[in-house]
Amino acid sequence: MVIAAAVVDEKNVPKLEELGVKDSKKLTPRRRERLFGEIIPLLDDYVILELWPEEIDSRAGTLNEFEVENFVRALNSLRVKPDVIYVDAADVKEARFGEEIGAKLNFEAEIIAEHRADDKFVPVSAASILAKVTRDRAIEKLKEEYGEIGSGYPSDPRTRKFLEEYYKEHGDFPPIVRRSWKTLRKIEEKLKAEMEVRKSKKGQVSLDEFLK
Numbered sequence: 766m767v768i769a770a771a772v773v774d775e776k777n778v779p780k781l782e783e784l785g786v787k788d789s790k791k792l793t794p795r796r797r798e799r800l801f802g803e804i805i806p807l808l809d810d811y812v813i814l815e816l817w818p819e820e821i822d823s824r825a826g827t828l829n830e831f832e833v834e835n836f837v838r839a840l841n842s843l844r845v846k847p848d849v850i851y852v853d854a855a856d857v858k859e860a861r862f863g864e865e866i867g868a869k870l871n872f873e874a875e876i877i878a879e880h881r882a883d884d885k886f887v888p889v890s891a892a893s894i895l896a897k898v899t900r901d902r903a904i905e906k907l908k909e910e911y912g913e914i915g916s917g918y919p920s921d922p923r924t925r926k927f928l929e930e931y932y933k934e935h936g937d938f939p940p941i942v943r944r945s946w947k948t949l950r951k952i953e954e955k956l957k958a959e960m961e962v963r964k965s966k967k968g969q970v971s972l973d974e975f976l977k
Contacts, residue, residue, distance in 0.1 A: 766815075766821060766835075767899045767900040768836060769892040769899070770836075770840050771810075771811045771891045771895060772809040772845045772888075773887075773891065777807045778888065781804065784803050784804070786800060786890050786891050788884040789896070789898075790897075798901075804895065809845045810843050811843075812842050813899050815903065822945050829855055833862065834869075836866055837866055841870060846872045849875045850876045851877050851879075851886040851888055852878040852882060853880070854878040859880060860878065863878030864876075866878070900917075904917055911927070911939065911941070913927060914941075915927060919948040929956060932952065
């Protein structure tokens with residue numbers, strides 16, 4: 766998981782728009798990579814947190830609480846404190862997510878927490894590009910060690926294929942994935958069910974041969 770916070774002066778927002786800054790999901794990897802270097806000079810400050818599987822698995826509360834904790838960690842570590850904070854709400858209740866962040870900040874700021882904020886507000890779009898490029902780079906490094914692992918998202922068939930093949934070969938999942946990920950449980954259940962079916966068929970063949 767990668768979390769990014771970007772501080773931008775209002776006068777530079779139009780400059781970000783001119784660059785074509787928008788929700789990172791709507792940009793190609795090459796475009797995001799190029800924008801990464803163009804965005805940073807226009808920012809007053811920024812922070813990027815890379816959170817690895819063991820950190821996520823060892824969290825005390827829910828994933829939402831973990832995200833709040835690390836959003837706050839990123840914001841509190843900024844040297845330049847913003848007056849207004851736009852947040853991509855990870856909670857079904859946007860206001861609650863914003864309130865939880867505001868309660869833990871070490872400075873005063875107006876908080877606007879909304880779903881799909883990375884598609885609505887240019888500063889959030891800029892932060893989403895910083896986070897996505899950082900994540901993409903980390904994935905590429907992992908591919909050097911593990912081969913094709915896909916994007917790392919559960920909807921990616923390449924990622925699911927990699928996890929299934931790794932589990933079949935090693936009897937476990939690689940250390941680069943978080944154990945609390947629901948996708949792992951689904952894959953494990955699927956593979957175990959397939960194994961039971963194969964065992965059952967093998968036993969049926971043996972019985973048929975014996976009866977002959």
